[in-house]
Amino acid sequence: MAQITMTQALNLAIDEAMADDPGVFCLGEDVAAKQGGGVFKITSGLTEKYGPNRIRATPISETAIIGAAVGAALAGQRPIAEIMLMNFVGVCMDQIVNHAAKLRFMSGGQTPCPMVIRTTTGVGVGFGGQHSDMLEAWFAHVAGIHVVTPSNPADARGLMRASIDANDPVIFIENILCYGLKAEDPGPGYRVPLGKAAIAREGTDISLITYGRTVLDALAVADDLAKEGISVEVIDLRTIAPYDEATVLASVRKTGRAITLHEAVRPFGTGAEIAANIQEKCWDSLKGPVRRIGGTFSAVPFASHLEQAWIPQKSDMIAQIKASVGKL
Amino acid sequence: MAQITMTQALNLAIDEAMADDPGVFCLGEDVAAKQGGGVFKITSGLTEKYGPNRIRATPISETAIIGAAVGAALAGQRPIAEIMLMNFVGVCMDQIVNHAAKLRFMSGGQTPCPMVIRTTTGVGVGFGGQHSDMLEAWFAHVAGIHVVTPSNPADARGLMRASIDANDPVIFIENILCYGLKAEDPGPGYRVPLGKAAIAREGTDISLITYGRTVLDALAVADDLAKEGISVEVIDLRTIAPYDEATVLASVRKTGRAITLHEAVRPFGTGAEIAANIQEKCWDSLKGPVRRIGGTFSAVPFASHLEQAWIPQKSDMIAQIKASVGKL
Amino acid sequence: MAEIDRDKLLDIYTRTMKVNRTDEKFRELLMGGKVAVMYYCVRGQELVSAAAMAALEKDDYVVCTYRGQGEQTAKGIPMEKWWGECLGKATGTCKGKGGTMHITDPDTGIMVTTGVVGSGLPIANGLAMASQNNGDGRVTLVSFGDGAANIGGFHEAMNMAQLYKLPVIFLCQNNRYGEHTAYADHTDSPNIASRAAGYGMPGVTVDGNDVHQIYPAMVEAVARARRGEGPTLVEAMCYRMMGHFFGADFSYMPPEHIAEMKAEDPLPKLRQVMLEHQFTEEELDKVVADINAQIDAAVEHALNAPLPDTDEIYKDVLEETA
Amino acid sequence: MAEIDRDKLLDIYTRTMKVNRTDEKFRELLMGGKVAVMYYCVRGQELVSAAAMAALEKDDYVVCTYRGQGEQTAKGIPMEKWWGECLGKATGTCKGKGGTMHITDPDTGIMVTTGVVGSGLPIANGLAMASQNNGDGRVTLVSFGDGAANIGGFHEAMNMAQLYKLPVIFLCQNNRYGEHTAYADHTDSPNIASRAAGYGMPGVTVDGNDVHQIYPAMVEAVARARRGEGPTLVEAMCYRMMGHFFGADFSYMPPEHIAEMKAEDPLPKLRQVMLEHQFTEEELDKVVADINAQIDAAVEHALNAPLPDTDEIYKDVLEETA
Ligand SMILES: Cc1ncc(C[n+]2csc(CCOP(=O)(O)OP(=O)(O)O)c2C)c(N)n1
Ligand SMILES: Cc1ncc(C[n+]2csc(CCOP(=O)(O)OP(=O)(O)O)c2C)c(N)n1
């Protein structure tokens, strides 16, 4: 099979969905051919195929972008709206949370809102305090939306396709640092169901629950620790909310230990929900408390070495795992 | 001492701060005398005393309101901005999170942003899906802000005063259903320090950690259970973030059991952070898992009996406490 | 100005009175303590909604606000379902889960009713975008207030609609107040329609109490949208003759304003126009009597209707819970 | 049009060249791989920033964007601190924690530099509101792009500023592009200044490459604000002669646009004006040489400056951590 990057995977999934369903269309800043197909090229080549109505380059108007997606979804289309960087959801949370997420419920089921909000973010790019936040916890706390993030090209393709299929809004988070990852193309029509985690690596001593870019760190750390005889099970949630509780709990019941890991700041992060839930549901299986690792509780700093220090460190992951399994 | 309502308590605290410091001013929709001093009357009588520049009725422009507060704070003033109902933060999260909260850090400490964002919300008023959410978890997840909520008039007076004193942004959440509460006026100059919880009721069997309106429920439940020989310690966080970890952990170390309670939806709510932290830090003291109670994971419904069913139920609190202490 | 034909006048009159009688009935029920819900009175704005809805086709889309009773009933939501929703009943348009501020009835094109000021405009663009994409010929009308014209979403939506020439009509019901704040205290704009030029969009200000101004303006805006020429901003001057919501104080309104408002009441003016067009008092009274009877029956039905099941709070959250 | 006196011309020229040389130097460093940070080039917009800053007093406030190098250096941030920040050093204005997109230097009135499009306008209102409240006589200038004029915050801020007659100047640097999107693809507005009328605010469009247009417009707007008469929207037409940020592709710009842009380069035009005002080539070259020397020294200083301590990530979060 051919190798594809995550960028290509996302592009292929969208292309395929647009070919299959005339109701699928994209909108966002710079997404059309005239602008080069998006600043990260995810919609590259699609204007040429589907015309300007289906790849709409918009003004810098995130409220209008999401609002338009909501309206089009109510009318039965399947919009894919791009918010260029995740921090900019700050200007359009109302449309996402008070509208997209609630219209199915508030209408008594009459108007589902099938739409995908693609956005990207990531620490380590040098973008500084206003362009690097991971805000998935905000959305996870809202009823009526799925929050999805891929950690590899195959999942990117499959999750994007499933997100476009979904009959509810999906926040689809891409990590800038993952766009260049390469892997085998799972091929046309591939779907990864929403709400299903992947066991990225099996293990028996501890469950390391994560998603997105930090899955790579988790796997690297698991590799290292394997050499020291510690067997880490790495769970890639893929869907952050509502997440695959069954897989997580089964893993923890098996290993008896758990650590959550995300790039987002630790306090009140998604790891808190997962940890709280694990201790509640797996109390009798747990050999020790669930630990949590997350980004530093500050804005993301600019200076490169500060930014690197801000991110969850592999050394800390190793230390925490060792402390957990009692090998420190 | 005179009795005051929470409405009066807030008004007195603001009045006092405005009298003491000419840099304190209020802005928000309908807040001035011409409009009757705010839809909940919190700023009633203040235009008459301090003039229209210091009580500015604004257009319906939440981004401009918060932005103006940020700018004025950077220039050394102490704005108190009102967002009429909490859900409307959806249109101005950017100003709060990317600006107010980050400007101290991003400027390397040069420009602190001392401002209070007052807002109100609450389930049980019949306002429906877009006017009832409790979104404190969003703010708690952001570095650089305090999240505060009073459960009674005295705290309202003292916390408001302390919030205006604070040299960082404060999200000050008022619960509509608490405005009418009456209690003894703590008097002029009263302050309740930010970051300090109150033990609203001492107990020995279990720690019930909550804040805002549900403190009343917690106290009522504790009363009921006392009759059955279960001694519940009720902690009123008062500051939700950064919260008073020391008081919470000390209580749990004493009781060995904990439940978190809030009106906000349970998944990924503030209770998750508190529960996760407790199990991590008090593992050896815990006699069982930390439980969590929160609102139903859906938009707040309109029909009154649905709305009532949506709210955390006292019966559930009782059941969970009993299950926790092993008396079910 | 083109004459409005007699059938259309009767249509507008009927819709206007339906809005008015619904409003009166709602206030009567609230006053009597029979029901206790939030209700945003539309007294004084009946004609604007009626004329706007009369200018649309049945399957055109409408987006309105908490103060949307006018659009909702004038567009034709079945009264039983409308009252059912307002009273929080299982028979309501949204099974009682949306309520007065969130009426949705796709069958009649009422696609969203939003309580967040100004949030309807961007959504209206999306409905119109869908029509532009799939060529279904529909237009979308979004109604909002003068206060809403100051929020960011208004601006973004106007600019985007004009850029794409979306088939959308922006109907600003300028009732001179946003909650307790008078027009002059929320903007220095000479009028809201003047903002359209800055987007390259046509904008008109008309007297919303004069059927010969409001209806033709709506017809023209709808026709323009239908022809694919893009959006229009129509500002209908009117008055909010009650407080912001039922029961709300409105002592902040100066006496001159109240006098002006009473003088401009659209109902006697419209009645006068009808009489000038040879409708008889009897005919007109009959229209109202029929409406009253329908409303009474619908209210009765709604009052007696069952409450939604309590487990509705878990339903319609995601498709899986539908 | 009033003549600009020679001293002021020299001041503007000096500021313009400071902006230009800083830009060239930054690109040189990036090109050479000496530093690797985000940098938003200002080539083509030097004069707009210089003229705007020359119209302000030292303690007036400025709010700018990621593309704010022009305002920052022209307003007078000490070069060593400016370069220190851009290079992420402890000696930077913000100890390296803000970076190129977030330069703050209250000493020179640079109060915020924001990376979120359009978010500076509401903040500028707040600074101006403080001045209006405490009577300090300052004015606030906020700079933003043509693309930013489409975001909600622009609208809300314009309306509020005019309502309160805030001492603020809205400077739209219309460089015809927002990232990759050309003006005509983001709005149908005839020009951005035309939007001012809808708020009851004066708005002017001037050639930002002509010192005799941009400087007087700024002076008038500042004077108006200073007199307490309220805000002005000044739209300065200019060109972004590079990609959106350093290294970014700009092949989407059509050749005609590139030709037009080159023909309108503000630097030769300004040089010509200076010569017409009897400045000699030598005098002007000397100005540039001095600036180059200052920049070289500042860069050298910044390159050798220490990095911030790693525990800075825990500091300045709340007052307690200061
Ligand atoms: C974003 C937002 N801010 C504030 C409110 C509170 N609010 C509800 S209605 C209203 C006034 C709206 O005035 P206008 O747009 O003129 O409509 P009208 O009520 O006069 O029909 C306000 C401020 C809200 N619902 N949404
Ligand atoms: C709210 C928001 N949306 C999108 C972006 C991404 N972005 C950064 S700069 C830019 C273009 C801005 O164009 P303009 O306002 O014309 O300023 P210029 O870059 O031309 O100076 C965009 C879309 C952003 N930073 N903020």
Ligand SMILES: [Mg+2]
């Ligand atoms: Mg109004």
Ligand SMILES: [Mg+2]
């Ligand atoms: Mg631009």
